[in-house]
Amino acid sequence: MNDLEKKGLWKFSCIPGIEESTFNKVLEKFYDLGIAGLTRENVQNSLDGKIPGNTSPVIVTIKTGKVKKEFIPGIDEIKDRILCLEGRNDYTKETIEHMQNKMNQEEVDYISFEDSNTKGLKGAKNGQSDSKEDTWSIYAYNKGVHSEEEDTTFEKFRGGSHGIGKIASNAASELHMMYFANCDEEGNKHLGGTVQLIEHKYQGKYYRSTGYFTDVEYINENITKFYPFENQFHEIFAKETRGLKIIIPFLREQFNDEKEIIKSICDSFFVAIVQEKLEVVINDNRINSKTIKNYISNKDYYTQDIVDMKNEFTPLYFNTYMTKKPIQIKIADCEAGYNFKLYFNYNEAIPKGRVAVIRTIGMKIEDKKVKGNVNKPFNAVLIPESIIEDAYLKSLENESHTELSFEHIKNQKLQRNAKRFINNISREISRIIEEEIKKNNPTDGLMDTKDILYVVENQFKQDLSKAAATVKLNKGSKELTIVKVEADIPKKEEPKVKDENKKKKKTLKKVKKT
Structure with missing residues (x-):
């Protein structure tokens, strides 16, 4: 009867057999984009979540730090799944081996993105739903789906469109796992999450690659329904005010760079910050319309030449x-x-x-x-x-x-x-x-050449006087002065006359020899 394991915090759907033995290709794409891609995707999602009509800027608080593995909900279940993964090509085998090497650390790095002055996700208490109004269900359980606003004008200003950017957070984790904490308009607080593995065999059954951090209700033999967990987990997963918080444990080392996070915010969102649509707090650094210039004009972040x-x-x-x-x-x-x-x-x-x-x-x-x-x-x-x-x-x-x-x-x-x-x-x-x-770089227009001509004429006279000698002659009662110039005059070469007869004779000789 069960197409899902009821016990545990993570749920994977059963399948008849393994068809795909590779990791989601989008993971690699966002991995290649690095911390800039991760930051851009999550901050853009926060801007999309701005409450319509609210003139206050969206505030995104980014924190990096360490958390003990025991505080990560459901981590032992994910470890058991990773141990069951089998790679069918070199890249997949290498990735699985890397994940298995990282999963036993007792204390791991994490990053979180928490927004304020945003709507948060709606409908979490309703669980899995087909309603477009239940944005929790779309965000939590649907891949490649982008929720749309009822206000079409506001929707057109949003940044999201493809619906696959959610996987950017998974790509930043060594174990491809992420969590999201939500507080809605009514103050309901829930925690969800996803993990991206490969299709695998676990305890004698085959399962899909994507796991969901969620509870489940069995409606009947063929129908199950996901319900999120109420958020009663460790403080790094807490979200006390309206909005959304992304938490990524097992953060990759190359993503854990405060300086690059600050630069990526300035690179992608300097206009939003100057226009006071956005403020970002990165650990102890606050970037807003008054402070952004301090970062952009700082040689520790950018070359100033x-x-x-x-x-x-x-x-x-x-x-x-x-x-x-x-x-x-x-x-x-x-x-x-x-x-x-x-x-x-x-x-x-x-x-x-x-x-x-x-x-x-x-x-x-x-x-x-x-x-x-x-x-x-x-x-x-x-x-x-x-x-x-x-x-x-x-x-x-x-x-x-x-x-x-x-x-x-x-x-x-x-x-x-x-x-x-x-x-x-x-x-x-x-x-x-x-x-x-x-x-x-003007190239047209009138040019006054009087000075140029005067200089050229005087220079010519000086050069001529150096190369010439003055001779005085008497002609009757008049005395004449002439200029004697000494110069070799090349003889005119006589034009060469082609000897057609000689040419013909040479041709005849060649013919006779052959």
């Missing part, structure tokens, strides 16, 4: 956004035009030209290279002018929110539109770059 800004552009973007007045530009696809504000800075000292493409929530999507202008001395920030433009940008984001692309769009007509639009971004900004180059 413009000529050395070849890979990191945040100080340039920040300066451009704060000091330049926006230019209104229109960028079209195959059917319509979209209005944007372009903050543009031309400076001969800038070694690499890039454009920060920013969503209206204040999140940077990419450092865009303008075709044919990657080494031009400019810097720019591009921001949508209205909800229409922002919704269009949102549709072009790739799944990790790091690039505008058209490849993921299946509809051929929409894909052509997207491709034209992306190309036209480069075309429009190229035009502005060329205008600025001409303005700063």
Whole structure:
């Protein structure tokens, strides 16, 4: 009767047999994005959770530290599962071995992302549900699903779209596990979680790769329903105020870097912070509209010499956004035009030209290279002018929110539109770059040549006097002065006359020899 194990804190669904023996490929994708990808994904989710109409900034508190393994709920169950995993290729075997080596540590690193002035998830007390209003159920139990707001205007301003970014937190854990604590509008407090393994055999049965930290109710022989646990766990899992908290134990060493976390916040969210939509507290560091400049202008975080800004552009973007007045530009696809504000800075000292493409929530999507202008001395920030433009940008984001692309769009007509639009971004900004180059490097106009001619004439006279001798002659009663110039005059060479007859004779001789 059981397609799930009732006992324990983690639930895996039974399957007839193992079909896939590899880890979820998205894990590797977010692992490669590192701490920047993890931070961007979780902070963007917090911005998406902003309470509509609330003018206070979203506050995200990021903490890193250590926790004893015994305080991690259900850890022994996950250890038993990991010991049962069997790899079928070198990469999977290597990953499993790495997980088995890490799971026995008595004290482990963790990171948490806790937001405030946000809605939190709704409907946790209802358990697993098909209702779109129950965002807990969508977040907790559905992979590749993105919950949508009833307010379509607010929904268009949100950053999420692909629904797979939740796995970014699993990728940051050595054991691919994460927890999320929620406090809703009514003060209900629950804890959920997921772990990403591979399909495996455990105690004589086969199970799916994804495990859920949840309780379960058996409705009948064929129907079960998930219910979250009330949050009565260790304090690092506590969430006392409305909002959501992500907790990632067994944090990978390369993700545990406070300096890189601070930089990733500045890199991706400097506009949101300047506009007072976001504040971030990282251990003892508070980044808000008043303090962000202190971090961006600090040589311990970023190089401050413009000529050395070849890979990191945040100080340039920040300066451009704060000091330049926006230019209104229109960028079209195959059917319509979209209005944007372009903050543009031309400076001969800038070694690499890039454009920060920013969503209206204040999140940077990419450092865009303008075709044919990657080494031009400019810097720019591009921001949508209205909800229409922002919704269009949102549709072009790739799944990790790091690039505008058209490849993921299946509809051929929409894909052509997207491709034209992306190309036209480069075309429009190229035009502005060329205008600025001409303005700063003029090649036309009238030139006063009087002084130049005077210098050339005098120089010619001086050179002539050095190469010539003056001779005086008497002609009758008049005395004449002439200039005698000594110079070798080359003899004119006589033109060579081709001896056609001689040529013919040589040809005949060659023929006779053969």
